[in-house]
Amino acid sequence: MKIDNDCLLRALLRQPVVRTPVWLMRQAGRYLPEYRATRARAGDFLTLCKTPELACEVTLQPLARFPLDAAILFSDILTIPDAMGLGLSIDEGIGPRLARPIVAPGDVDRLGVPDPEGELRYVMDAVRAIRSALGTRLPLIGFAGSPWTLACYMLEGGGSREFHRAKRFVYDEPRAAHRLLEVLARAVGVYLRAQIAAGVDAVMVFDTWGGALSARAYREFSLAYMERIIATLPRERDGRRIPSIVFTKGGGPWLEAIASIGCDAVGIDWTQAIDDARRRVGSRVALQGNLDPAVLLAAPARIETEVAAILADFGHGDGHVFNLGHGITPQVDPSHAGAMIEAVHRLSPAYHRSH
Amino acid sequence: MKIDNDCLLRALLRQPVVRTPVWLMRQAGRYLPEYRATRARAGDFLTLCKTPELACEVTLQPLARFPLDAAILFSDILTIPDAMGLGLSIDEGIGPRLARPIVAPGDVDRLGVPDPEGELRYVMDAVRAIRSALGTRLPLIGFAGSPWTLACYMLEGGGSREFHRAKRFVYDEPRAAHRLLEVLARAVGVYLRAQIAAGVDAVMVFDTWGGALSARAYREFSLAYMERIIATLPRERDGRRIPSIVFTKGGGPWLEAIASIGCDAVGIDWTQAIDDARRRVGSRVALQGNLDPAVLLAAPARIETEVAAILADFGHGDGHVFNLGHGITPQVDPSHAGAMIEAVHRLSPAYHRSH
Numbered sequence: 001m002k003i004d005n006d007c008l009l010r011a012l013l014r015q016p017v018v019r020t021p022v023w024l025m026r027q028a029g030r031y032l033p034e035y036r037a038t039r040a041r042a043g044d045f046l047t048l049c050k051t052p053e054l055a056c057e058v059t060l061q062p063l064a065r066f067p068l069d070a071a072i073l074f075s076d077i078l079t080i081p082d083a084m085g086l087g088l089s090i091d092e093g094i095g096p097r098l099a100r101p102i103v104a105p106g107d108v109d110r111l112g113v114p115d116p117e118g119e120l121r122y123v124m125d126a127v128r129a130i131r132s133a134l135g136t137r138l139p140l141i142g143f144a145g146s147p148w149t150l151a152c153y154m155l156e157g158g159g160s161r162e163f164h165r166a167k168r169f170v171y172d173e174p175r176a177a178h179r180l181l182e183v184l185a186r187a188v189g190v191y192l193r194a195q196i197a198a199g200v201d202a203v204m205v206f207d208t209w210g211g212a213l214s215a216r217a218y219r220e221f222s223l224a225y226m227e228r229i230i231a232t233l234p235r236e237r238d239g240r241r242i243p244s245i246v247f248t249k250g251g252g253p254w255l256e257a258i259a260s261i262g263c264d265a266v267g268i269d270w271t272q273a274i275d276d277a278r279r280r281v282g283s284r285v286a287l288q289g290n291l292d293p294a295v296l297l298a299a300p301a302r303i304e305t306e307v308a309a310i311l312a313d314f315g316h317g318d319g320h321v322f323n324l325g326h327g328i329t330p331q332v333d334p335s336h337a338g339a340m341i342e343a344v345h346r347l348s349p350a351y352h353r354s355h
Numbered sequence: 356m357k358i359d360n361d362c363l364l365r366a367l368l369r370q371p372v373v374r375t376p377v378w379l380m381r382q383a384g385r386y387l388p389e390y391r392a393t394r395a396r397a398g399d400f401l402t403l404c405k406t407p408e409l410a411c412e413v414t415l416q417p418l419a420r421f422p423l424d425a426a427i428l429f430s431d432i433l434t435i436p437d438a439m440g441l442g443l444s445i446d447e448g449i450g451p452r453l454a455r456p457i458v459a460p461g462d463v464d465r466l467g468v469p470d471p472e473g474e475l476r477y478v479m480d481a482v483r484a485i486r487s488a489l490g491t492r493l494p495l496i497g498f499a500g501s502p503w504t505l506a507c508y509m510l511e512g513g514g515s516r517e518f519h520r521a522k523r524f525v526y527d528e529p530r531a532a533h534r535l536l537e538v539l540a541r542a543v544g545v546y547l548r549a550q551i552a553a554g555v556d557a558v559m560v561f562d563t564w565g566g567a568l569s570a571r572a573y574r575e576f577s578l579a580y581m582e583r584i585i586a587t588l589p590r591e592r593d594g595r596r597i598p599s600i601v602f603t604k605g606g607g608p609w610l611e612a613i614a615s616i617g618c619d620a621v622g623i624d625w626t627q628a629i630d631d632a633r634r635r636v637g638s639r640v641a642l643q644g645n646l647d648p649a650v651l652l653a654a655p656a657r658i659e660t661e662v663a664a665i666l667a668d669f670g671h672g673d674g675h676v677f678n679l680g681h682g683i684t685p686q687v688d689p690s691h692a693g694a695m696i697e698a699v700h701r702l703s704p705a706y707h708r709s710h
Contacts, residue, residue: 164649164686171653171661214647214680215628216664253607253627272608273570292569294519298526306526309571325569331519 001238003139003201008069012202012243012265012286014319020311020348021069022341023141026327027062028074030092032334034061045090049076052125059130063138065334066341070139070202071130073195075123077145077206080187081154083114101157102169105176113187116194123191124198131199142200144191146207146248147184147229148222154180163212170221177221185225189232196234196242204245204267205229211250211269218254227261245288249326252277259285270325275313286319291340293324296332300339307343316351356593358494358556363424367557367598367620367641369674375666375703376424377696378496381682382417383429385447387689389416400445404431407480414485418493420689421696425494425557426485428550430478432500432561435542436509438469456512457524460531468542471549478546479553486554497555499546501562501603502539502584503577509535518567525576532576540580544587551589551597559600559622560584566605566624573609582616600643604681607632614640625680630668641674646695648679651687655694662698671706 003009007021029035038058042048049055059074078096082088087099102108114120130140145153153159155166170177192203210222230244247267251258258266259281266285268277270292277287295306307322314320322344328337358364362376384390393413397403404410414429433451437443442454457463469475485495500508508514510521525532547558565577585599602622606613613621614636621640623632625647632642650661662677669675677699683692 162649162684164652164684167647167649168652171650171657211626214625214645214650215631217647218626250605250626253631270569271566271573271605276570276608290569292522292572294517294522295526297519297523302526329517329519 001136004136005069005138008139008321009201009241009243011318011321012245012288013241014283014286016318016353018349018352020314020320020322020344020351022322022344023068023070023072024062024328024337025072025324027068027072027337028058029328030330031328031332031337032061032065039092045076045092046088049074049079050122052122052129055122055126056129056133059126060133066338067345068138068341070141071134072141072204073123073127073130073143073200075126075143077143077149077208078153079120079123080114080144080184080191081150083119084111084187086154095159096153097158098153102151102154102180105173105179108176108180108183111180111183113183113190116191120191120194124194127195127198127200139201140199141202141204141245142192142195143204143206144188144195146205146210146222147181147188147225148213149207149209150184150188151177151180151221152209152212163209166209167212167217170217181221181225185228189229192229192233196237200242201240202243202245203233204247205263207246207248207251210248215254218248218251219257222248223254223257223261226263230262243286247288255280265319265321267323268325273313274310274320275315278314283319286321287314288321288323290323290325293326293329293332296324296328296336296340298336300336303336303339304343304347307340308347311344311347311351314351318352322348356491356595359491360424360493363494363676364556364596364598366673366676367600367643368596369638369641371673371708373704373707375669375675375677375699375706377677377699378423378425378427379417379683379692380427380679382421382423382427382692383413384683385685386683386687386692387416387420394447400431400447401443404429404434405477407477407484410477410481411484411488414481415488421693422700423493423696425496426489427496427559428478428482428485428498428555430481430498432498432504432563433508434475434478435469435499435539435546436505438474439466439542441509450514451508452513453508457506457509457535460528460534463531463535463538466535466538468538468545471546475546475549479549482550482553482555494556495554496557496559496600497547497550498559498561499543499550501560501565501577502536502543502580503568504562504564505539505543506532506535506576507564507567518564522567522572525572536576536580540583544584547584547588551592555597556595557598557600558588559602560618562601562603562606565603570609573603573606574612577603578609578612578616581618585617598641602643610635620674620676622678623680628668629665629675630670633669638674641676642669643676643678645678645680648681648684648687651679651683651691651695653691655691658691658694659698659702662695663702666699666702666706669706673707677703
């Protein structure tokens with residue numbers, strides 16, 4: 001199946017494009033009134049995730065509003081710990097909670113790899129529903145949390161600022177920590193491969209909490225496991241490449257290492273200057289990013305200035321996917337997101353070959 | 356006045372030392388039962404800061420327990436906004452609050468530079484009391500928050516996770532933001548010069564929230580103002596150099612730029628590999644850091660392994676001050692801090708010239 005708008009897929013593979021593709025992390029989310037309406041109908045966030053037709057509906061909402069270059073599966077990274085039996089609940093105001101966190105090394109032994117067409121079938125059904133509704137119009141991005149990021153939630157029992165429980169576990173119980181990360185890497189690999197089989201055109205691994213680690217611990221407890229996952233992904237489906245994106249928030253200091261694990265593209269947050277990042281990764285990977293989501297709170301003229309600066313910093317040539325440096329926040333006026341997307345459309349063609 | 360143990364001062368100036376000096380950010384703090392007792396006597400945190408004899412008492416407490424190479428003034432970075440009339444209160448469990456935050460550009464015009472021997476005399480009195488109690492035994496480090504970090508609190512009215520108010524202000528009102536940062540830079544400069552006159556032997560600028568900015572915004576709104584402050588500091592007092600340390604938490608991606616603003620040393624958090632950091636800054640500055648504070652929650656044997664790894668990564672030669680990558684947390688067992696300090700004493704001489 002050929003995708004009509006393959007600008008994103010080409011950019012992720014550093015192939016020539018006529019303009020820089022653009023999408024938004026968390027583009028189907030609370031900043032959209034139509035999302036809030038659907039969520040209200042669902043009752044709660046997790047029901048929204050677990051009801052394929054509703055997940056499909058919210059996935060498509062931002063595409064009806066904005067000329068985005070990709071859809072991203074509406075789901076949550078904690079579907080895997082939930083399917084492992086840890087008892088997930090999500091209050092969008094407070095954050096996720098796991099009722100049965102990992103507290104002792106022995107707890108790790110009880111974890112198995114969830115069946116993506118069993119406990120996680122609702123995710124694959126959502127992928128199939130979105131793929132079918134989307135037709136060949138746009139690519140669909142699938143995703144999963146990184147093993148380390150999932151382990152953080154599983155060890156903390158929810159979100160955290162300092163990750164004391166998770167870090168203490170890896171430092172005091174390194175063998176059990178590695179067993180936990182191994183089972184998570186297998187689970188994430190199986191899950192992403194199933195998403196690819198169900199119809200996604202690219203996959204992204206979100207390592208939201210890798211940046212909390214020391215350089216040494218990051219390589220040992222996060223990057224090594226993402227590398228294993230990338231190695232197990234099929235390069236192609238039906239003769240078409242399935243690009244992979246790895247994003248470690250706060251991973252700026254380790255960019256060379258991240259670019260070396262076999263992924264096609266690296267997501268960067270806004271703390272990294274994209275010209276420096278491009279110099280550091282060379283031609284190994286494409287780059288995705290990196291507007292500070294807080295810029296979308298400013299006036300549209302300022303948003304355009306900041307978009308222009310990022311495009312100029314990346315400069316001429318291919319291999320750039322425009323995005324935020326992290327998810328769009330609920331406070332953003334949708335018209336400000338629109339201003340950002342419009343600026344990328346208008347300003348980026350000057351940086352590509354055909355111009 | 357010659358300091359008996361000048362190991363810290365020499366290391367900050369990249370002069371030869373027989374072992375790596377060590378101190379802890381927030382070494383006088385809640386992890387110590389004797390600190391908690393004094394604070395209970397004071398009634399609250401701010402009274403502790405504002406009572407010179409109590410500030411002196413808690414400053415000296417960790418020195419009685421551990422063979423540290425420096426005292427650091429017990430105070431808070433928000434003394435300046437408080438002296439500017441913003442109405443500070445601090446609940447150590449919740450964090451600081453400012454009763455009268457900056458909400459509009461016009462609010463900036465009302466801010467003046469506090470007199471360090473007037474509204475802030477209690478800080479200088481604490482410096483004089485500590486200096487007198489300390490004698491010539493150890494160096495005393497003075498400090499201030501960076502203009503950007505103080506501006507964050509003043510615009511948010513307290514702590515924040517995403518700094519939406521502060522960032523929106525700098526993006527939508529850049530002229531007023533620069534006026535705010537200018538008055539703060541003058542206030543911090545006057546304040547640090549007064550601390551030097553009152554007896555501190557080195558100064559440190561804490562840019563706790565610089566790492567929340569984009570690379571571009573960091574240079575414009577944080578680094579430029581720290582550079583101005585450093586330029587106004589006296590190089591010497593009574594013929595002895597007064598070294599300056601700049602610490603931006605999350606500043607790893609911008610290390611070369613930070614090392615170029617004229618400071619003697621750069622503090623690095625634990626996300627930065629110290630061997631990479633040393634390569635990047637070359638011989639321009641000394642480095643201070645960078646054990647993850649969470650490592651102090653682990654067993655002493657693991658703490659020693661991690662200390663050994665940082666010493667080995669920095670390698671042979673001078674210009675390293677051992678510290679945490681951020682403040683010590685209240686949950687740490689004091690004996691674990693002791694294990695870290697002991698490991699630095701025992702393992703670091705092998706990396707210095709005389710061995």
